[in-house]
Amino acid sequence: MEGFFKHGRGFPSFKNRSNFRSFQYKPGDVKLDGNKIYLPSIGWMRFYNSRPIPQGFQIRTVTLRKKADGWYTSILIKDDSVPDYPTPKxxxxxxxxxxxxxxxxxxxxxxxxxxPRPSTSKKEKRTLKIRQRRLSRKNIGSANRKFEAQKLARLHKKHADKRSAYQWFVANKIxxxxxxxxxxxxxxxxxxxxxxxxxxxxxxxxxxxxxxxxxxxxxxxxxxxxxxxxxxxxxxxxxxxxxxxxxxxxxxxxxxxxxxxxxxxxxxxxxxxxxxxxxxxxxxxxxxxxxxxxxxxxxxxxxxKKLKKVRRDSVKPKQLILFETPTVESTTGKRKQHRARNSFPRCAWEPANSIEFMGY
Structure with a gap:
């Protein structure tokens, strides 16, 4: 009203409750206890605690947002004891x-x-077009229009969730x-x-x-x-x-x-x-x-920094079993077997008894 009468910004309009999809609490108003949260004027409510708050952090503002599939809470935390690390050169x-x-x-x-193009691929564009066409054909203010609007909002949220999950995957890989x-x-x-x-x-x-x-x-x-x-x-x-x-x-x-x-x-x-x-x-x-x-x-x-390169012809270290200590006794038998195996020339086949094999 003040903007209209003093500054001439335009006629005031009635506000719909659908315009207000989020509200915020000041620091100190919200309490947490495991998977329960206390909201002033609402009381204790259960919620999905996706990430526990680390020790030493203070709860600042708490924001509640309404999305297509329910209400979400965002908790801003702060810790002044965390130092800022200098950027290495x-x-x-x-x-x-x-x-x-x-x-x-x-x-x-x-x-x-x-x-991945979660919302601009050929299949998703067709699905989005069908949902939007169904919404436009419903009467304004009807229950069917609200139902179709909810379905369309859930589709948009599905695309946003796919995009966000893939971006976290790419960010960690990079x-x-x-x-x-x-x-x-x-x-x-x-x-x-x-x-x-x-x-x-x-x-x-x-x-x-x-x-x-x-x-x-x-x-x-x-x-x-x-x-x-x-x-x-x-x-x-x-x-x-x-x-x-x-x-x-x-x-x-x-x-x-x-x-x-x-x-x-x-x-x-x-x-x-x-x-x-x-x-x-x-x-x-x-x-x-x-x-x-x-x-x-x-x-x-x-x-x-230039990392030291390892030559390809360098001798590879012997792979030992965990907690194994090589001794002379443990390697003597292997050396004898190796000498006996290499003392005769190898052939493609070798009969057990050459006399019996030839039929004498």
Missing amino acids: EVNTIVGLDMGLTKLVHCSDGSDFDN VNKADAISVEDLNIKGMKAKCKPKPDDVKQGRFLKNGQSAKRGLNRSISDASWGTLIEKIQYAAAKSGKSFFKVDPKNTSRTCSKCGVVDALSRFGEKFVCTSCGHEAHADKQAAGNIKTRAVQQNGLVI
Whole structure:
């Protein structure tokens, strides 16, 4: 009301209870006891305690959210005694990551991760289209419309759960690859921005085609890949494992040659990269991942330690059984058997008695 009368922001509208899908409690209002939680004005309730709170952490704000399949609680915890570890300048290995759509992640070591497309695959797009069409044909305000809206919400949550589970799998795999991880500092919101309108000079009030209809499919694929949440999960997993995490400027990472350093937009043809200067050929996205790795080393002044290589012709140590101590007595019999076996030439077959075998 104040915004309408004093600032003229628009007419006030009635609020529906469906608009409020979450609420929050202040620190100190909520109590926990095993798998029970005390919520003010509601009382003690049972809940699924997915992760126990470590000792020494304080419970701060508690947020309750309503989703398609029930209510969820998010508990913010804090511990001031946890120190901030400094970022090391010397690392053994570092891996660069390039986000994509054909493959979800391309790594600088040559590996990649598939993009499952939980909501933009052919099958899921068809299922989503059917559910949305059924919802649109129901009468507004009817019980059938609410039922169809619930089914549609559960489908969207199913896609989100699949995406989140796969991203945690990818994040843990990537963190186990190296001691440091580098990614691009992407402006995803700007990548999904609408194309600028092109006014028609001939017809006043009309606009020319600007490619927005084709870009709409690209925006959906970017949203389905969810690069932002994937980068957050990789950063969280790296901090939990004590690994270093770096973000670099993404400018010209896919147009720069990793051999000679020449930047040319004509060097890239889709997923193929051919340098116009030195003729270097590589996969465009893996080439970009290598440039991201190099840029992270240069911008942060990292020093990569050289590991000692082991020669292939070196003698392999003998594999012993657990708690076994080799002695002279235990190896004497084996040496005699080895000499007796090599004293006669080997043949393809050897009869037990040559006289009986020949029939004499």
